[in-house]
Amino acid sequence: MVFFVCGSCGDSFKKKQADQHTYHCRNWSFSCLDCNNDFPGQSYQAHRQCISESEKYFGSHHVAKTGKDKNEIWMQKVRKHLASVPIKPYHARLVDRMLKYPNIPRKEAKFQNFLKTSMNITHNQTMNELWKLVAGANEVPDASDKENNTANSDSNTDSNDKQTNGTTPHGIELENSTAVTTEKKKKKKSKKSSENVEAEQNEDESVSHKKSKKRKVSDDEEQNNLEEQEEEEEEEEEEEE
16 A cells, blocks of 8 residues: 655645645645655656555565455456446546556445545546446456466366376276276186185085985994894794704
8 A cells, every 4th residue: 555745734645545635735745655755746646556564664574475466456357347348538538547546446335435535526427337337347357267267177178188098187098997807807706606616515525424424324223233133033043942
């Protein structure tokens, strides 16, 4: 924010109030309150930015802000919009005066107050028409948004090209990945089939073992029965003798 000091009356005021001060101060001469530079005549209008209080008092220890100035972005949008729309000759002179200020309000009430105090415009129809011209700047996209949109579109096109060429965004070929998955499926199927075969073999062995055991038991019983019959016959023969 730029502040001026009048060398004639000693008043201090903002940049937007400088023009109004020239109307009621006869021998005005302006100097900047921050950088202490003198501005003869109308040269003060070109002094839109100056050093901040931090730069003034901290010097080399000042830490500059890294973010973009929202006010500067808004003024760029206003200038771009006003340069692209048709303007009446009378309004064109007022617009030229308005663009010399470092800041233009974004809301209607503050904009009308700005026209009354800084530009000495009080006609309601003129204020409304100027507001319609300035309000259209809200629809102008930011330059940073365009850069982000172009970067996103480029990345999307690159990824689509990679996929159409048979590769994924990570550089792995789709054919190789599908082949690997099919091999894994085959290995799983072969493993399951071998496990099933082993289980069937184990079941057959257990069944055959049980059958052989039953046969052995039945053979032992038959032999025991034969021995008992022979013993009984021998006893009967001995009794008959």
